[in-house]
Amino acid sequence: MDLKERARKLKIDIPAVFLALSEKETPILAKLLAGITIAYALSPIDLIPDFIPVLGYLDDIIILPCLIALTVRLIPPAVLVKCRNHAEGLWVDRIPKKWYFALPIVLIWMLVIYLIIKAIWFRH
Incomplete structure (x- = not known):
């Protein structure tokens, strides 16, 4: 193979x-x-x-x-x-049919980015 x-x-x-x-x-x-x-x-x-x-x-x-x-x-x-x-x-034209499976990962990344920005922005 x-x-x-x-x-x-x-x-x-x-x-x-x-x-x-x-x-x-x-x-x-x-x-x-x-x-x-x-x-x-x-x-x-x-x-x-x-x-x-x-x-x-x-x-x-x-x-x-x-x-x-x-x-x-x-x-x-x-x-x-x-x-x-x-x-x-699951894949049609390289786009997943069930794109909502990616939502938890996107939400986790958004939370991480928010926490990083918050830590940097509000740092005294």
Whole structure:
């Protein structure tokens, strides 16, 4: 499998893992690991900060795909196929059909920006 194929598969597996969280057939351990994986994928905080040369991107290149691969192994195959099929249908012309899934992340970022501005602006 070449790099482009792996990237395409990863692009489908991340939403598929998220969708597997809501399936009742998904085991508890898989749901727990899926939650950690999704939180890590969406988190602005990395295990190794990106500003550290070379090492900063290792978590994006190694840790996240490993978490996804481990989570995918724990999800039952039938559930995973259903979630992958659903994940492929989430994108229409590169725009998500269900854009409101991004609202919690946008709200968290707005809160962080507000707190930073408040800390700087009202600093005495």
